[in-house]
Amino acid sequence: MSGRPHRRPGALPISVITLLATLAAILLVPASASAATPHHGDGPAAVPSPRTVVIDGARLRQARIRLDRGDPELRAEVAALTRKADSWLGQGPWTVTDKPAPAPGGDPHDYLSQAPYWWPSQPRTDDNPWGCPYVSRDGERNPEVDTGTDRPDIGKVVNSTTTLSLAWYYTGDRRYAQHAARILRTWFLDPATRMNPHLDHAQFIPCKYDGRAIGIIDFSQQYTSVLDAVAVLDTGAPGWSGGDRSRMRQWNKDFLDWLLHSPFGKEESEADNNHGTFMDMQVAALALATGDRALARETVLAARTRRIDTQIAADGGQPGELARTRSWHYSTFNLVAHARLAAIGHNVGVNLWAHQGPQSQNLFAAVGYLLPAATGTAAWLHPELEFYRYAAFDIVRAAADAGDRRARAAVPHLQPPPGGDLWELRPAAEQLDSIAG
16 A cells, blocks of 8 residues: 555545635635724734724724834834823723813803913902903913813823724724723713713803803814724724714714804804814814715815915915914914814815915915924024924924925924824824913
8 A cells, every 4th residue: 555545536635625614714704803803913904994084094004004014113103102002091081070160051061171371360369269350371371270170181081092092903902992982981972971062161261251262172173183083993992882983973963063053163163373273174074074075075175265375374484373472382283283184185085285375375385484493403483482393293294295395305304202203103293282272
């Protein structure tokens, strides 16, 4: 005998049978299984692309694929990201209902914040406990606004859920997703702790206003990051259910309705400075996130003449922001809104970076105006109480990604933000020098 195993005539070799069985098992896997949760090593086809509204979901997916293939640069960035995520695991959740006293309307579920640049002008007494009347001191932040209101906590909600959701997406560690989901449910969804979807009492001024339209910026400057965090969790994060998804969508619809139809929302939309830009960005993002692509596109298109043409001069300066005591901060701040609005525009087929106004106003020129100070080659010659060169980092990166050669050449000379360069993991402009207002 030859020692080879006997095979019946017409029978397939065992190796072929094994191969066919493996292929059959792959073909029979339910379609939903591949998107249930990220797993390194599943291959590019298994990596979900989040339906984000500002950050490009396709770029997130490509970053995940590069990371899975061992990209050393991205591994270093993920290490920095997870350090931040780890610091959030022991914090929160937060709720609007744990304030010492409710908002002026009396409902503990109403959001409350205080105008940051308004200060008491008189000594506090039993008859005048607030020290009223309050007076404006532009750019000087009153520390009392961080006590007794919801403003500090909403910042924590935004920063934690953004970081945790991305950390889950890139690592697959379920702890990050579960904690992000818990934070979102507590602030927005659970009946006992949820926030009402309006801002009637944002940036109140003691003895003067119970709330102001200008207070909408408390959310418009940061809430779009929550929309993207939710979109990331929607790819199948553990701890984030279909019921959570549908209730969050309804909260966003109700909030968008308030922004569009309330007196405060209409007033803020008419603002001709960064408040108007951020308002447009917030409306367009909420519209896209809730399925109203027509409103999102309409808002982005209108921003060409309403925001770019009116806010940016021919030389790229922003006169309305340069007049402030924090001119560097507000110049970069307003461009954060423009850059994020342009990112939303990319999702609805509008290229805001390509727009040229009647005096050649455009976003590339506005970024170019910042480049000498951003790269440290020249001083910033306008009023600024506290200059942080890194505030322009994301703005320049956004312009470079959009094709601007001057911005691209400037990138190696930028000062990274204190938290490190995470651009490749979340390619969207963010406010990096955090002050209120």
